[in-house]
Amino acid sequence: xxxxxxxxxxxxxxxxxxxxxxxxxxxxxxxxxxxxxxxxxxxxxxxxxxxxxxxxxxxxxxxxxxxxxxxxxxxxxxxxxxxxxxxxxxxxxxxxxxxxxxxxxxxxxxxxxxxxxxxxxxxxxxxxxxxxxxxxxxxxxxxxxxxxxxxxxxxxxxxxxxxxxxxxxxxxxxxxxxxxxxxxxxxxxxxxxxxxxxxxxxxxxxxxxxxxxxxxxxxxxxxxxxxxxxxxxxxxxxxxxxxxxxxxxxxxxxxxxxxxxxxxxxxxxxxxxxxxxxxxxxxxxxxxxxxxxxxxxxxxxxxxxxxxxxxxxxxxxxxxxxxxxxxxxxxxxxxxxxxxxxxxxxxxxxxxxxxxxxxxxxxxxxxxxxxxxxxxxxxxxxxxxxxxxxxxxxxxxxxxxxxxxxxxxxxxxxxxxxxxxxxxxxxxxxxxxxxxxxxxxxxxxxxxxxxxxxxxxxxxxxxxxxxxxxxxxxxxxxxxxxxxxxxxxxxxxxxxxxxxxxxxxxxxxxxxxxxxxxxxxxxxxxxxxxxxxxxxxxxxxxxxxxxxxxxxxxxxxxxxxxxxxxxxxxxxxxxxxxxxxxxxxxxxxxx
RNA sequence: GGGGCCGUAGCUCAAUUGGUUAGAGUACCGGACUGUCGAUCCGGUGGUUGGGGGUUCGAGUCCCCUCGGCCUCGCCA
Numbered sequence: 226x227x228x229x230x231x232x233x234x235x236x237x238x239x240x241x242x243x244x245x246x247x248x249x250x251x252x253x254x255x256x257x258x259x260x261x262x263x264x265x266x267x268x269x270x271x272x273x274x275x276x277x278x279x280x281x282x283x284x285x286x287x288x289x290x291x292x293x294x295x296x297x298x299x300x301x302x303x304x305x306x307x308x309x310x311x312x313x314x315x316x317x318x319x320x321x322x323x324x325x326x327x328x329x330x331x332x333x334x335x336x337x338x339x340x341x342x343x344x345x346x347x348x349x350x351x352x353x354x355x356x357x358x359x360x361x362x363x364x365x366x367x368x369x370x371x372x373x374x375x376x377x378x379x380x381x382x383x384x385x386x387x388x389x390x391x392x393x394x395x396x397x398x399x400x401x402x403x404x405x406x407x408x409x410x411x412x413x414x415x416x417x418x419x420x421x422x423x424x425x426x427x428x429x430x431x432x433x434x435x436x437x438x439x440x441x442x443x444x445x446x447x448x449x450x451x452x453x454x455x456x457x458x459x460x461x462x463x464x465x466x467x468x469x470x471x472x473x474x475x476x477x478x479x480x481x482x483x484x485x486x487x488x489x490x491x492x493x494x495x496x497x498x499x500x501x502x503x504x505x506x507x508x509x510x511x512x513x514x515x516x517x518x519x520x521x522x523x524x525x526x527x528x529x530x531x532x533x534x535x536x537x538x539x540x541x542x543x544x545x546x547x548x549x550x551x552x553x554x555x556x557x558x559x560x561x562x563x564x565x566x567x568x569x570x571x572x573x574x575x576x577x578x579x580x581x582x583x584x585x586x587x588x589x590x591x592x593x594x595x596x597x598x599x600x601x602x603x604x605x606x607x608x609x610x611x612x613x614x615x616x617x618x619x620x621x622x623x624x625x626x627x628x629x630x631x632x633x634x635x636x637x638x639x640x641x642x643x644x645x646x647x648x649x650x651x652x653x654x655x656x657x658x659x660x661x662x663x664x665x666x667x668x669x670x671x672x673x674x675x676x677x678x679x680x681x682x683x684x685x686x687x688x689x690x691x692x693x694x695x696x697x698x699x700x701x702x703x704x705x706x707x708x709x710x711x712x713x714x715x716x717x718x719x720x721x722x723x724x725x726x727x728x729x730x731x732x733x734x735x736x737x738x739x740x741x742x743x744x745x746x747x748x749x750x751x752x753x754x755x756x757x758x759x760x761x762x763x764x765x766x767x768x769x770x771x772x773x774x775x776x777x778x779x780x781x782x783x784x785x786x787x788x789x790x791x792x793x794x795x796x797x798x799x800x801x802x803x804x805x806x807x808x809x810x811x812x813x814x815x816x
Numbered sequence: 817g818g819g820g821c822c823g824u825a826g827c828u829c830a831a832u833u834g835g836u837u838a839g840a841g842u843a844c845c846g847g848a849c850u851g852u853c854g855a856u857c858c859g860g861u862g863g864u865u866g867g868g869g870g871u872u873c874g875a876g877u878c879c880c881c882u883c884g885g886c887c888u889c890g891c892c893a
Contacts, residue, residue: 252853259850276850292843309851317853336826341842342854343828348885404893448892449817512893573819574889631889640884676893703893713893720847762893775886786886 227297227329233269237318239302244321246271247297247329249359250290252339260287261320264296265340272311272320273298280324286326293332293339293356299325341677347777350713351791354782366779369488370767374441376484377461377763384476386439386463391426393419394444398741400678402446405456419445422760424677425745427464428717431756432748436466441763450786452775453709453765457784461712464758470700470716473757474499474656477704477712481654483726488770491652499656502698510634512657515708517647520640522633524548525621528606534598536581540623548629549581551611551623552640556584556618570639571622571632580632581621585613638708649772653707659683660701663694663730671732676701678731679724679745680715681757690723694730704761706769714759721749 228247235244246275251265275287292405298323311317337345344350350357353462357363378388397404397418404418413675420426422444430438442462450456465473478495485493498516503516508521529537529547537547552559559567571577583591583604591604591613599607611619620636622629641647662682663672672694674680681700682690689697700716718724724746729737739746767779777783784790804810 252855254852254855255849256852256855257849259852261852261855263853270853272853274851306851309853311853313853334826338827338843340854342826343842345827346823346885349827351885446892449890451892452887455891570888576889710893785884787884789884791885814847 231268232264232266232271233315235271235302235316235319235321237304240304240319242300243299243324244304245297245299246321247295249298249339250292250294251333252292253287253290261294262287262290262323262334264298265359265687265747269316270314271316272305273300273323273326274320275305275323275326277539277645280325281791283323283326287323289328289331290331291332292357293298293335294328295330295332296325296326297329304734340431346497348785348791351777351783351785354792358781363778366767366771366773367781369678369771370779371761372488373763373767373770374488377439377441380483381437381439381463384437384479386437389430389435389438389440390459391423391440391442392393393418395420395426397520398425400674400741402448405445405447408807408809410807413816421446422460423462424679424760426744427462427758428679428745428753428756429748431466432753434466436754436756436759438462447788450784450788453768453781454765455776455783456788458776458780459763460756462764463714464756466754466756468716468755468757470658470702470757473714473716474658474702477759477761481704484766484770485652485654489652493652493654497654498655499658501659502657502661503659505630505657506630509637510630510632511708512660512790513703513705513708513710514634514657515638515647516653516655516705517651517707518552518641520552520637520646522548522550522637523611525607525610528603528610529623532599532603534595536579536595537623545623545625546629547581547621547623548633549611549619549636550633551613552618552620552644553614554616554618555640555644556586556616558644559618561583567620567636567639571635575628575635577622577624577628577632579623581623583607583613583619583621585615585617585619587615589613589615591619651707652769653705655705656702657705658702659698660703661695662686662690662697662699662727665695672730674727674731675699676715677712678727678733678742679717680727681718682723682727687723690726690730700757702759704759706766709765710771711765711769712759712761714757716755716757719749719753719755721746724749731762757805772807 229245232246232248245622246264248264248266251263253268254261262273263270264273284455298321300323302319303322305318305320335356336349337356338355339356351713368521382461394407394417397406397416402421406416406418409415409417423440423442428646440462442460443457444460445457447456478497478557481497482493482495485491502512505512510522524546526547530541532538540547568580571580581595583593586592591608596604613619622632661675662680664675666673683698683700686697702714703710704712718727764776764779773779782790
């Protein structure tokens with residue numbers, strides 16, 4: 226070892242010991258006769274002192290020291306003079322009097338310093354990721370991520386799960402997200418697909434009798450990126466046999482409780498609260514509502530139906546909805562201009578036709594350009610329904626169910642953040658359950674699986690499969706943290722007749738189903754136990770646990786929004802020879 | 817594919833709204849200084865204003881195209 230101690234562990238207990246530390250030069254404070262050199266590694270920072278009494282070789286050696294170069298220092302640990310302690314760092318009560326100093330490796334003048342106050346732009350951080358990863362925040366986040374994955378592995382091992390790896394090179398399936406494809410050299414013109422999730426493999430493992438499977442699995446989806454979405458991400462993938470929804474959720478409840486305790490030091494009450502999908506959409510307009518604050522959606526369609534205001538009346542008469550939220554106390558904070566911004570936002574982002582609003586004045590009256598269209602009695606009803614108090618701002622959307630959900634969810638999130646209705650440190654865990662089995666694809670005029678085609682319907686909804694597919698609810702559950710979908714799972718169909726029926730509803734005949742999932746359908750015939758599981762998004766969980774607002778900051782080497790790696794410059798063109806070996810020709814695109 | 821914000825010194829930002837030689841802090845280089853810890857003080861190097869085209873007597877500023885980053889809708893669970 227080139228060192229006896231790290232830069233974070235020396236304290237007054239080590240005084241008068243001779244030690245050797247290694248690390249990067251963080252800063253040099255030069256006083257001519259003497260210098261203070263902070264040497265940093267991921268454990269901390271230790272001050273080295275050079276004084277007129279220091280050996281000549283040391284003085285000469287440190288002349289070559291510059292920021293971020295790698296050094297080794299041998300010296301004696303001393304208590305700092307009284308009043309010169311640095312209380313901000315763990316090693317602040319001691320310093321090392323240098324007796325030997327070695328430049329292990331020089332450093333070019335770096336584009337930015339890990340310890341600088343103003344962070345550089347993200348593209349520069351990503352290009353020089355090794356410098357960015359030297360930053361304490363990044364090192365702390367990656368350490369937290371390591372604690373999360375260790376906690377997960379310990380928990381599942383304790384509960385008798387077997388950690389099993391599944392292939393990265395798999396078969397493309399047309400369902401779900403766009404696949405990343407890998408050309409086969411041996412089978413020219415054919416492709417592997419990288420897994421969107423190990424979904425089918427884990428079902429196969431249940432059939433194979435591994436009744437408790439777990440894997441921390443890398444997954445790939447070739448879709449557009451967001452602050453909380455990367456093309457390559459990590460799932461905690463888990464599956465159990467002989468279970469129903471409650472068993473899977475209970476297992477995850479225990480995991481969440483343990484992680485929250487061990488990592489955040491907070492006690493989480495179990496079971497985690499559950500809410501049905503219908504309730505989530507009705508009260509919050511979203512299937513992953515942020516429950517750290519209220520501001521619930523209020524349905525005013527019945528009042529709207531009675532008013533003379535044509536916009537409201539028309540929407541109500543057409544069977545659509547007039548719903549709104551009460552941004553309590555926001556009336557004075559939202560000028561006409563800011564309300565216009567909200568209107569533009571819901572129009573451009575969610576296709577809403579408009580935003581109706583009322584400010585509640587001192588007298589408790591609803592004030593708005595549209596107020597004159599309402600009878601006093603109807604304004605009173607709206608006021609009562611929305612529990613409007615003086616100073617409140619009421620925001621209403623008159624539109625289809627779908628648009629009103631999206632727009633009100635958007636408004637609610639925005640208002641919640643702007644009005645600071647929750648503590649940034651707060652964590653809220655809950656379940657949303659009983660998702661619909663199917664979404665209706667209006668364009669294609671067919672049903673599509675909301676989760677995946679192997680999701681089991683609720684027992685009490687089995688009859689509806691045949692009569693009313695849109696009203697059939699699934700044994701599906703999503704874990705929600707602070708308004709993010711942190712994971713989702715289902716109990717799978719293990720009855721082949723129900724599976725056939727679902728395929729039928731999805732517009733797949735037996736032949737198509739065979740073509741796509743033949744191996745799974747075969748496997749299901751060889752003694753498939755009832756089973757179900759869940760996948761949790763580890764990146765998102767780490768992001769939330771670390772209090773970050775984007776997923777890139779908890780991924781070591783993330784991709785940019787255009788799915789590029791700024792450091793390696795992937796993706797890149799390849800040699801013509803490589804293409805020929807794969808029998809691939811690049812067509813000239815006209816775009 | 818659509819909408820929005822952004823790009824000026826190595827880095828973080830300014831530039832009186834189209835007007836002289838594009839500034840500051842920091843980093844870097846040199847000098848001064850034994851107790852600093854965002855050290856301080858003095859001096860210096862450093863610019864294709866992302867790139868290209870246009871309008872204009874004159875463009876960092878206005879217009880068009882393009883490259884890149886971020887947020888977002890669609891997409892994705």
